[in-house]
Amino acid sequence: MIDTLKQHIGKYIRISEQDHEGVLKFFNAVHARKKENLLSEGKICRSNYFVVKGCLRLFFIKENGAEQTIQFAIENWWLSDYTSFEKQQPSGFYLQAVEKSDVLAITYQHQEEMLQQFPIMERYFRLMHQRANAAAQFRIKGLYGQSREELYRQFKSRYPEFVQRIPQYLLASFLGFTPEYLSELRSKKFS
Amino acid sequence: MIDTLKQHIGKYIRISEQDHEGVLKFFNAVHARKKENLLSEGKICRSNYFVVKGCLRLFFIKENGAEQTIQFAIENWWLSDYTSFEKQQPSGFYLQAVEKSDVLAITYQHQEEMLQQFPIMERYFRLMHQRANAAAQFRIKGLYGQSREELYRQFKSRYPEFVQRIPQYLLASFLGFTPEYLSELRSKKFS
Numbered sequence: 069m070i071d072t073l074k075q076h077i078g079k080y081i082r083i084s085e086q087d088h089e090g091v092l093k094f095f096n097a098v099h100a101r102k103k104e105n106l107l108s109e110g111k112i113c114r115s116n117y118f119v120v121k122g123c124l125r126l127f128f129i130k131e132n133g134a135e136q137t138i139q140f141a142i143e144n145w146w147l148s149d150y151t152s153f154e155k156q157q158p159s160g161f162y163l164q165a166v167e168k169s170d171v172l173a174i175t176y177q178h179q180e181e182m183l184q185q186f187p188i189m190e191r192y193f194r195l196m197h198q199r200a201n202a203a204a205q206f207r208i209k210g211l212y213g214q215s216r217e218e219l220y221r222q223f224k225s226r227y228p229e230f231v232q233r234i235p236q237y238l239l240a241s242f243l244g245f246t247p248e249y250l251s252e253l254r255s256k257k258f259s
Numbered sequence: 260m261i262d263t264l265k266q267h268i269g270k271y272i273r274i275s276e277q278d279h280e281g282v283l284k285f286f287n288a289v290h291a292r293k294k295e296n297l298l299s300e301g302k303i304c305r306s307n308y309f310v311v312k313g314c315l316r317l318f319f320i321k322e323n324g325a326e327q328t329i330q331f332a333i334e335n336w337w338l339s340d341y342t343s344f345e346k347q348q349p350s351g352f353y354l355q356a357v358e359k360s361d362v363l364a365i366t367y368q369h370q371e372e373m374l375q376q377f378p379i380m381e382r383y384f385r386l387m388h389q390r391a392n393a394a395a396q397f398r399i400k401g402l403y404g405q406s407r408e409e410l411y412r413q414f415k416s417r418y419p420e421f422v423q424r425i426p427q428y429l430l431a432s433f434l435g436f437t438p439e440y441l442s443e444l445r446s447k448k449f450s
Contacts, residue, residue: 128400138399150393160400183382190381191374197388202341204395208329209319209351211402212435244403 069097072120073172076144081192091189094182095172100124100165106173107163113152115173119143122169123233128161137242139207140166142233146196166238211244219243220253260288263311264363267335272383282380285373286363291315291356297364298354304343306364310334313360314424319352328433331357333424337387357429402435410434411444 070092077083077091096115100106100122107113109129117124119141126147127137138161141147152159153176165171174182183189206226210219220243224231231239240250261283268274268282291297291313298304300320308315310332317338318328329352332338343350344367356362365373374380397417401410411434415422422430431441 126396130403131406136400136403138396138403150389150396154389154393161396187378187382190385191378194381194385194388197385197392198341198345200392201388201395202345204392204399205317205329205341205352207399208395208402209327211399212321212327212329215322 069120069170069172070095072144073118076118077189077192080195081188083186083188087186087188091182091186094178095174098171098173100169100171102165102168104165105162106165106171107149107152107159107161109160109162110158112156113149113159113161113163115175116146116148116153116179117141117163118146118172118174120170120172122171123166124163124169124171125166125238126161126163135162135241137238140230140234140238140242142230146200166235216243216245216249217253220245220250260311260361260363261286263335264309267309268380268383271386272379274377274379278377278379282373282377285369286365289362289364291360291362293356293359295356296353297356297362298340298343298350298352300351300353301349303347304340304350304352304354306366307337307339307344307370308332308354309337309363309365311361311363313362314357315354315360315362316357316429317352317354326353326432328429331421331425331429331433333421337391357426407434407436407440408444411436411441 073095074088074092077088083091098106106117106124121143124141124147125137126139126149127135130136139147147163149159149161149163151157152161156176183193210222223243234242236250237247240247243250264286265279265283268279274282289297289308297306297308297315312334315332315338316328317330317340318326321327330338338354340350340352340354342348343352347367374384401413414434425433427441428438431438434441
């Protein structure tokens with residue numbers, strides 16, 4: 069499991085074998101069952117999560133009781149509630165495994181310690197957050213004013229593997245569609 | 260101007276006086292007129308911008324021709340189109356000064372060079388992106404399903420100085436309100 073993260077880090081920064089081993093010691097392996105919550109509303113988000121296998125989602129409960137997914141993470145993506153994680157304050161979100169997932173978790177304290185011992189890792193996390201930040205800008209743009217068909221088309225072109233992997237009813241809710249409308253869009257490409 | 264950035268960096272990382280001076284050499288001062296575009300759709304976003312004085316906004320043009328603001332930056336905030344900046348590819352956004360603004364700009368190439376010479380700055384930018392990432396999650400949550408009154412209340416409590424500063428018609432469009440509805444909400448607190 070740890071090898072997946074090691075490879076991922078190696079894609080972004082140059083790091084010695086010894087430092088690499090030191091870094092990885094700060095992570096814990098988590099095997100989450102399908103629909104298991106790694107975080108619940110009102111709790112403090114203790115960890116930042118890296119998906120080795122499977123899929124996580126961050127969602128909140130709307131006033132009408134419905135779950136609204138705001139982000140997904142599949143293999144090689146990081147996910148956390150970064151407000152709760154950074155400030156170690158109660159979260160307004162749930163973080164849940166969409167399917168059976170293998171995840172590496174690093175607590176806030178461990179992340180701070182690790183970054184102090186291995187400052188080269190600041191670059192890796194800077195690049196991860198910069199990428200997530202870019203994705204969030206794209207996402208926010210999509211939530212305003214784009215036609216729904218355009219939104220789907222753009223998501224598919226930016227994250228092809230993602231659209232394949234995510235269960236359709238979750239993808240529909242994420243994009244603000246009904247499942248019926250999504251399946252209509254998907255069938256269009258064959259027509 | 261450069262002192263504002265120096266102080267801001269000093270709040271987040273410990274850095275020697277000499278390194279500090281070295282870092283600041285990579286920035287250019289930009290004096291933007293009110294409504295001046297620092298970036299236009301179709302152009303490559305060359306720089307990452309730090310607001311010393313004034314206010315920037317990132318917006319795009321909707322299909323109906325209306326401008327939709329997705330992010331603001333006031334004093335001590337960074338703003339850029341991070342997809343265009345990171346990949347040096349054409350942007351889908353405009354970056355504009357809301358009012359007369361003093362801004363420090365660092366080009367992509369200068370940022371890379373600066374980070375190589377002063378890796379301590381990776382921590383500063385990691386923290387900035389992590390904070391922006393947290394803000395984006397909060398923002399995306401707000402765009403789904405919250406009542407409009409709740410959305411306004413939460414923004415005001417998270418960013419009090421922000422709600423004071425931004426012109427009302429822009430704040431209304433940002434939150435997805437009509438200006439009339441926003442002024443109704445603002446008058447409520449006195450009633």
